Amino acid sequence: MRGADVIRVLIADEIARIVGDLEKLEAYGDVVDVCGVAHQASAVIEEAWLRQPDVLVLHERFAELPGADFAAHLASVSPATRVVLMTSGAAPVAADTWTAGAISESATAPELLEAISIAAGVVPPDADPEIGFTGPEIRAPKGRATVVVAFSGKGGTGTSMVATNLAVMLAQGAGGHAALVDIDLQFGDAAGMLHVENHLLTIADLASHGDEIDSALLDEVLATGPADVRVLRTPSSPELAEAVSGATVRSIIRATAKGREFVVIDTPSQVDERVLEAFELADRLLLVTSYNLSSVRGTKSTLLLLEALGVDMESVDVVLNHTRSRTNYRREDIEEILGRRILVDLPYDPRVDPSLDSGTPIVLAQPRAELARRLIALAQLIAVPRRPADAGAIEIPELEPPTYRRRFSLGRR
Ligand SMILES: Nc1ncnc2c1ncn2[C@@H]1O[C@H](COP(=O)(O)OP(=O)(O)OP(=O)(O)O)[C@@H](O)[C@H]1O
Ligand SMILES: [Mg+2]
Structure with missing residues (x-):
């Protein structure tokens, strides 16, 4: 989380469950701000990019890509976002390396808040602190600007x-x-x-x-x-x-x-x-x-x-x-x-x-x-x-030599 008091959360799930999660989080408005929802798997990355949430609560059914690929894609568009994976089973599965936690879809409101807070780094996790991933720094390909x-x-x-x-x-x-x-x-x-x-x-x-x-x-x-x-x-x-x-x-x-x-x-x-x-x-x-x-x-x-x-x-x-x-x-x-x-x-x-x-x-x-x-x-x-x-x-070509020729013109030369 980027030093904010309120945790910004994006929820990616089917509409019915999103409504349920919103109800669960309603009481915690002073600590959790649901800044966006994605109710189609194909929209998750774009929403994450637009909203730059601290935490993405992602239902496992929406995780179309293999975890590592999804994590890399997410990190490239929203480096600070941590993922809480929501699972269909009653008991949460162990967190995978690309997630910052997992929780059952039938979790109670306090459990959901706790999973979000741990992922955002507000509450220290009881579990292994090595979970999660870090996104890239802002960096251009090498060669020239x-x-x-x-x-x-x-x-x-x-x-x-x-x-x-x-x-x-x-x-x-x-x-x-x-x-x-x-x-x-x-x-x-x-x-x-x-x-x-x-x-x-x-x-x-x-x-x-x-x-x-x-x-x-x-x-x-x-x-x-x-x-x-x-x-x-x-x-x-x-x-x-x-x-x-x-x-x-x-x-x-x-x-x-x-x-x-x-x-x-x-x-x-x-x-x-x-x-x-x-x-x-x-x-x-x-x-x-x-x-x-x-x-x-x-x-x-x-x-x-x-x-x-x-x-x-x-x-x-x-x-x-x-x-x-x-x-x-x-x-x-x-x-x-x-x-x-x-x-x-x-x-x-x-x-x-x-x-x-x-x-x-x-x-x-x-x-x-x-x-x-x-x-x-x-x-x-x-x-x-x-x-x-x-x-x-990706090969970054050197800038053109002095004999540079226009690729196009407005016919003024
Ligand atoms: N998202 C925004 N919210 C509020 N005001 C904005 C926003 N974007 C631009 N403005 C205001 O609109 C005006 C024009 O912005 P700016 O000078 O960046 O435009 P420009 O396209 O560079 O204009 P110019 O053709 O004069 O170079 C400025 O007064 C700026 O403060
Ligand atoms: Mg201008």
Whole structure:
């Protein structure tokens, strides 16, 4: 458990038994918060990823995969979650190595509470303390940084909020080996959102160096923000930004990726040469969309554009963000319009604005807020390889040599 007083529990079971468990836990609302339920076996991992529970109460009938595989999958999406296995027999079976306890489905309310508390580490177990497993640290594949681009075809959807929170979270998980590069040269304010706006050197100071951006120069130009994230800020005056070409952005991304684990790029809402370079070098492209038709249409157009440009659509994900407290649309409606699933749905939180103003992103300021939990889950998803089972086999290519050729263009060259 992550130092919280209330244990967050996800229950994965058939509806009828979930209702029974909720009744059993109702009296313990001050210590147990049922943050989610999964009533289909196929939804357990996704719910765990979204909710980041402290404890997953999993009925054995829902454990479709062999235990170790399930544990590895769960650990990759929600590393801190401990599993309590619920069994059909009257007496609980002995806990398996991938679980933190087992309990019978006919257990009494106090017994269920005790099993959850032991799994969460609140009550010391009488049994062998070696049970359970530990999830991976935030870690990118070795070689060079994972480049993550946050983009939106419409302004004001929360792209910078997502980029700054992700960058800080990834930096925290990777011992500071993460950078945020702001290429919204006209209006970008990632530096203000991370309270490093007084750092004098900016992206414009790298423009005259072409391909010769060495690590010492970069180190001087990068500011250091919360969780030791390194930040490349935009110049205070837009004329200075004119010298920053697509080629400059390419060489900045390549230089920043060296020796780091993650580079997050915040972008403007229009596609220009610099944004194209970022798209091309991205390992993960997050399209940030808010709950309004204009934003959803912007995302639809961006998806079509990316497809036309030949971007690997496997690397593209849609992030739905509530910038307002009330909306007229459902996530499913938006998925239907876009023709693809939404990776994560970020709730509205009135503390976002003050957190951005104060320079401390919500993942640090309010880590237990639902929005922060989901942003942390998103960072974890980015940090672990997509296919954990194949992780050892993934070859990370070196960044392109100087003779690099575009894979796509908008016909402007
Ligand atoms: N989940 C949220 N809850 C509450 N407010 C939010 C949320 N996400 C974003 N906001 C607010 O919405 C506004 C726009 O956010 P942000 O600047 O991140 O968007 P953007 O897409 O980068 O905009 P721009 O096009 O100006 O660069 C900010 O005031 C921010 O505080
Ligand atoms: Mg922005």
